[in-house]
Amino acid sequence: MKRVVLALCSAAVLALTACSGAGGSASADGRLAVTASFYPLQWAAEQVGGDHVTVTSLTRPGAEPHDLELTPKDVGALGSSQVVVYLSGFQPAVDDAVRSQAQDAAFDVAPAADLSITAAADGGAGTARDPHFWLDPVRFEKVVTAIGERFATVDPAHAAEYRAHAAALVERLAALDQKFRTGLASCRSNELVTGHVAFAYLAQRYGLSQEGIAGLSPEAEPDAATLRDLAAYVQQHGVTTVYTETLASPALVETLARETGAKVAVLDPVEGITSASQGGDYLEVMRSNLETLRAGQECR
Numbered sequence: 545m546k547r548v549v550l551a552l553c554s555a556a557v558l559a560l561t562a563c564s565g566a567g568g569s570a571s572a573d574g575r576l577a578v579t580a581s582f583y584p585l586q587w588a589a590e591q592v593g594g595d596h597v598t599v600t601s602l603t604r605p606g607a608e609p610h611d612l613e614l615t616p617k618d619v620g621a622l623g624s625s626q627v628v629v630y631l632s633g634f635q636p637a638v639d640d641a642v643r644s645q646a647q648d649a650a651f652d653v654a655p656a657a658d659l660s661i662t663a664a665a666d667g668g669a670g671t672a673r674d675p676h677f678w679l680d681p682v683r684f685e686k687v688v689t690a691i692g693e694r695f696a697t698v699d700p701a702h703a704a705e706y707r708a709h710a711a712a713l714v715e716r717l718a719a720l721d722q723k724f725r726t727g728l729a730s731c732r733s734n735e736l737v738t739g740h741v742a743f744a745y746l747a748q749r750y751g752l753s754q755e756g757i758a759g760l761s762p763e764a765e766p767d768a769a770t771l772r773d774l775a776a777y778v779q780q781h782g783v784t785t786v787y788t789e790t791l792a793s794p795a796l797v798e799t800l801a802r803e804t805g806a807k808v809a810v811l812d813p814v815e816g817i818t819s820a821s822q823g824g825d826y827l828e829v830m831r832s833n834l835e836t837l838r839a840g841q842e843c844r
């Protein structure tokens with residue numbers, strides 16, 4: 545890794561990135577160079593790092609993170625990062641790039657995220673761990689704390705600030721969790737019918753049961769039998785709202801709605817923030833998701 549960093553630093557254009565060649569020291573602008581692999585991790589890293597970090601995200605706003613492809617430039621940038629925050633098993637290209645470019649800097653949040661839910665893998669190849677931990681604020685709290693500890697270890701001069709920022713963010717997530725608990729405590733329907741099955745951790749946390757059309761990745765195409773079964777489920781359980789998502793095609797959910805007479809509402813799996821997002825950051829979009837769920841599930 546050292547050789548890679550030195551090679552990159554010979555280019556004047558990269559003069560502001562980490563050029564010390566030694567892991568753990570600050571970059572030329574004095575900030576910790578952090579790469580995050582997708583939006584919720586980027587947001588958490590920014591909140592925890594504050595003024596002492598520069599965070600780059602590998603997933604562009606509005607891009608689908610599941611099947612992220614990396615350019616050679618992206619891969620090269622990993623080699624000059626002091627911390628690479630990622631979720632192993634979620635984005636295969638990132639797993640590969642971390643292995644080849646950033647083994648020392650890599651920080652896998654999977655252990656803190658507690659990915660205990662498995663689902664049918666796309667393509668029918670057995671089961672896979674559900675990656676969408678960030679839609680459960682309680683799991684996200686654990687990840688935020690872990691990021692704070694990692695920053696504190698890599699940049700001990702600012703350890704107290706990283707830990708304080710992490711604790712403050714954990715408090716905001718705990719308040720969000722409380723809002724969801726109260727908001728979803730008493731609903732006419734506890735059946736959550738979605739497009740891509742991103743909401744299993746959220747559903748489990750707040751007593752909903754999720755039935756999805758597609759698999760863990762929004763690109764998966766369901767067959768006609770799956771759609772027919774789901775239409776029967778919607779009718780049997782008196783489901784009045786089915787949910788599509790911001791980054792996925794609404795066609796399948798709209799078909800289901802047409803066949804069952806249910807309404808369509810949009811839930812955001814918070815895999816990226818764009819001008820179409822119902823809020824400017826993770827917390828705002830999650831609060832908007834809660835209002836959407838309260839209307840769709842008919843909560844008091």
Ligand SMILES: [Zn+2]
Nearest residue numbers: 742760813815
């Ligand atoms: Zn997803």
